[in-house]
Amino acid sequence: MHDKNIFWTFISVIVASILFSYTARADDFSDPIVNGKDEFAWHCASCHGEDAKGTGKLAKILVKPPVDLTQITERNGGTFPHDRVFKIIAGTEAVPGHSTFQMPKYWERFRHYEGRRGYDTAEKRIHTITLYLESLQGK
Ligand code: HEC
Numbered sequence: 001m002h003d004k005n006i007f008w009t010f011i012s013v014i015v016a017s018i019l020f021s022y023t024a025r026a027d028d029f030s031d032p033i034v035n036g037k038d039e040f041a042w043h044c045a046s047c048h049g050e051d052a053k054g055t056g057k058l059a060k061i062l063v064k065p066p067v068d069l070t071q072i073t074e075r076n077g078g079t080f081p082h083d084r085v086f087k088i089i090a091g092t093e094a095v096p097g098h099s100t101f102q103m104p105k106y107w108e109r110f111r112h113y114e115g116r117r118g119y120d121t122a123e124k125r126i127h128t129i130t131l132y133l134e135s136l137q138g139k
Helices: 002-029 036-043 069-075 082-090 106-111 122-136
Strands: none
Touching: 036 122, 069 122, 082 106, 082 122, 106 122
16 A cells, blocks of 8 residues: 555656646746747748858758748838838738749738737737848848
8 A cells, every 4th residue: 555655646646747847838838929030030040041142951842932022122122111021021912923922821820929928919010120120221
């Protein structure tokens, strides 16, 4: 009888520590990604490149390689089209004239994380990324 109690105490300590390490790890994943630079490095650089110039690892396997995101203002006649860029990232607007839209829709993706600790709303995150892209113009 006594042995059995020790056995179950032992088991529950193990289960508790597994659960604890699992939640601790889950917390690590929910670390806030607070700035546009990190969001870009995490979500966009694989295709667009760390420098946003279209040199990401996945760029060569895309049907149409992404354009240089540091020249958006230049291509738009000198003004940064904040609204349009926001919508392109959100996925609510396809890139005009591009029929091969292969970019993920970040609005849907970020919505899944809304309300989780450390995550901003999809709107705020896309806004932050848009501002980050604006800061890269002409670089
Ligand atoms: C899976 C690859 C991929 C990922 C990841 C990706 N993009 Fe794209 N992106 C593309 C492709 C491809 C295009 C060109 C669209 C086309 O030709 O259909 C594009 C186009 C764009 C454009 C329009 C450029 C222009 O002026 O025409 C913007 C802005 C943009 N991406 C921003 C982002 C941002 C910001 C992220 C991260 C939140 C991101 N992209 C993640 C592949 C990707």
